[in-house]
Amino acid sequence: MHGSLRSLEQDAFVESPLHNMDARIKLIFVFAVVLTATLFNNAYLMILIEIYILCIMLFSKIPILNLLKRIIMIIPFGGFITLFQPFIRGESIIFYLGIFPVYSEGLDFGISLFLKFLVAISSVVLLSSTTPMYEVINAGKKLGIPSIMATLLGMMIRYLFVMFDVLESTIKAQKSRALNRKNLGYKELLNTFGSLIGLVFLKSYEQGERTYLGMLSRGYSKDSKIKTLSQRIGVNDIVFLAVTTLVLSLGILSL
Known part of the structure; x- marks a missing residue:
């Protein structure tokens, strides 16, 4: 994916x-x-x-x-x-x-x-x-989409790639620690999968907080107008x- x-x-x-x-x-x-x-x-x-x-x-x-x-x-x-x-x-x-x-x-x-x-x-x-x-x-x-909706869509798409990078790095970190999912039982596999989802959620939450603070520090608000190429x-x-x-x-x- x-x-x-x-x-x-x-x-x-x-x-x-x-x-x-x-x-x-x-x-x-x-x-x-x-x-x-x-x-x-x-x-x-x-x-x-x-x-x-x-x-x-x-x-x-x-x-x-x-x-x-x-x-x-x-x-x-x-x-x-x-x-x-x-x-x-x-x-x-x-x-x-x-x-x-x-x-x-x-x-x-x-x-x-x-x-x-x-x-x-x-x-x-x-x-x-x-x-x-x-x-x-x-x-x-x-074509008339509200600015706030366009901004949310833009951020969602942009950070979709970032979250996949986070997921990929998390999986690599697990493999580097000799975690082999083929050798795990069903219960251990569910625990590992749950931990993976939790880690990705926490990292995405932290990334969202940093992004929000970064936007505020640059004077962004709901009334901000973003220039688009004509x-x-x-x-x-x-x-x-x-x-x-x-x-x-x-x-x-x-x-």
Whole structure:
């Protein structure tokens, strides 16, 4: 996971037409795709949008397999919900899987829900892989996200990497003291895991206190205004947004 975070941030600085696009346009693209996936239940529309997203990924100059791996890693966190739908929703039984009936309505709903989830995470992975996280936050501020929310998001993302470094150093320290988890029993393993969580929590708490005091010493308050780099929307941005609007509109009108 730690390596995935590092590679994700490195991929965001690759030079490509998609990387050079204004972050506001890419954020609007994600909002439009997620909103469309939420409002419409047509499976063919979801497949069309997913194909469009995969085509856009080809212009990112990031290996398509890396992007697909990130999508596959996220799918289990929400995709497993769709597995239960054919067994709990509907009235028309198609067949029996062992002693469990599979309903037609539940199967259709499960497929639709999975495709919605796939389209949503594909658009988010595309955004995070082609845009530095601080640019996403700045774009959100320019689009109207409250300043305090943008500040909290920025600090959370920034210190997410710091906490992973703390976790990694703690694990290395345990290994340097000849702690081998393979030789531990279940109870000892739980105690070690609990101690590890406690250490990371205490270090994160101390880091938060130091950060807060450092911000206060520099005159930071809720009314402070943080300067963001200004970037003008170009022709490529407008063309991309127009093509996206056209694809979504044609897909919706074809329903």
